[in-house]
Structures are given as structure tokens and as C-alpha cells.
Amino acid sequence: MKLRIAVTGRSYHQADVLPGELTLAEGATLVDAIRQIAGLLPDQQTLPPACLVSLAGRHLGTLGSYENAKLHDGDELVLIAPVAGG
């Protein structure tokens, strides 16, 4: 199963090291995908807990607290790190 991924917001530069899509086993969940993304980030780099989680256009919470969901082939996962600059 293929999952398109994007990181945007405060940490957009971290997206440059990530692939545009992940390959996951059938039946994989959002937790599996987020765990895989974390493993692809360079050492010492993490996404902030306040990062918003959007799966297939649905807002599911933040990385610190989100609703798990079943993934479907072709879904897009967008992680939106909060920006606060004024």
C-alpha cells in the first residue's frame, strides 16, 4: 500500500529528506505511518508534538494526541508543524 506524505509549516525543510510516499503493509494504520516517518528523519530531528495530523483531508489531532485511523492505498498524510511568527 502506498501513502503519499508531506510535511509543511514550521518544519517544511525536514520534508526534503523524506520520500514523497511510503510503502506500508496492507492493514497498516496511521500509527505505523507516523512511526515510519520518525525513523526516516535524520538523527536528532523530530517533529514537534503540536504538529497537526491530516489524513485524506481529515484533521485527526496533533502528533502528541491523535485519533488512529486505518490507511487506504493512495491516501495522503500531511503533517503541519505550527507556525507562530508575526
Place this chain on the structure above:
Amino acid sequence: MEDRVSREHSAIDVPDLTNEELQRYDRQIGPGVLSVEGQRRLKGATALVTRVGGMGGPAAQSLVMAGVGRVIIAHGGEMISADLNRQVLGSEEVLGKPRAEHFAAYLRTMNRFVTVEAIDHEPDDREAAELANRCDVILACPPNFTERLRLNRAAVESGTPFIDAAQWGMTGSLIVVRPGETACLQCVYPEEPPFEEFFPVLGAISMATGALAALEAIKILSGAGTPQYGKMLMVDGFHGRTTSLELRRDPNCPCCGGMVSTK
């Protein structure tokens, strides 16, 4: 909290427009833009913009030029050189001088038909609440979540539509809140994200984000178009990507949970 309700734009006074005003706004009155009634609503409206730096400056400028009758700006401190890559209300001549007073003076030169009030500091909880009760829309453009969440609380308590605009690097984000009906900022960020004092930012994204925030305010105040209530718009200018997300309201939100809208 049940007795708090979201304010309707129909509550705004609709004063008549003079011939001079009709002439000034001629290019923005017509199909697909504002109606005469909408322009009158703008004239009768009050908007709060805090702060008026990279995003709030262009936002306030757009509101003043569009004819929002009263624009209140709040921003403390003096202008420094590093502000001038994005703070369009300033200039070389304002370096070292108080931002609010000089920015307001500049805004007044742009439209004699509107009133600009300047507050030379960032409002605390009490003042934010007082200002929210005087305003028909609040645009939050500060550089930290403490102020954003404070303004969000004031907006929710008063039922005032709220627009949060933020930026980082070449990215800008907008969140538009209709209290009692859509997610508020605290629903989205239940834990306050950390403060970052020296964030990178390019003026072009500040101005774009500020202008989009003003556009949302103008739609809300005038009744024209479709405000992006309940949504986040993230513009990642670095990668040329935009994301629009319908935000989930938290029924247990300590700020807006239990609040109802009149709609």
C-alpha cells in the same frame, strides 16, 4: 458557557456612503466583489489587528484601503533595522521610533474616510477582552502562541470572529474561527507550542499572509463571498504547496467547549 453566542455580521451598523466614498471604492463595488450594502457594512465595522508587523501591517493596510470604518492597531516597541525586510508600515525614517504611533500615522494617510486607533503595547487579558467587545473581527498576528491564544479566548468570550495569521520562513498559515460553531485556536493547539524568538521570515510571505487575513476579514464584515470558517490554510511558498484543512472542533475545549452559535 451556554449563554455565549457567536456574533452575526448583521449586527454591524450600516451607515450611508457619501459620494466621495462611493468614488473611492468604485473599483471594489460590483459583481463578484462587494455590494453597496457590503461596503456600508465595512464602514460601520471595527477591526482589531494585533500586532502590525510583517503580516498585521499589510492586513491593516488592506482593511484601511478597503474602507473598514475603524481599524485599531496594537503593537509595542520601537522599529529596528531587521523589521524592514517585512514591516511595510515602517520606513527608514521610523527606525528607533515607536511603531504604533508611526504606523497609525502612515495608515491615516491612505484613507481619510476611516479612523485608525493606535495602542502602543500588546493587550493583556483584560484589555484584550475589552477590545474584543468593541470589535466586529479580530486579526491576530503576534509572534507567539501566548498572545494568539489570549486573543482567541477574548474572541470566543465575546463571540467575535477571529482570524489567526502566522508565518515562518516562506510559509504562512491562516485559521478562521467562528466562535461557537467552528474549532477555535485552542481546539487546534490544546498544548501551547514553544516560543521561538528569532524565527526566519521573508517579507513576501508575510505580505501574502497578511493580505489573505484581511480578505477573510473583509468577507466576514461585508457579507461577501465565503469566509473560510473552521479551516486552516497553509501556504508553503518554499515548496509551492498549499494545504486547506477542515479543523476538528474539540467538544471538551477549555476555551470554546459547550459554546453555541445562533446559527
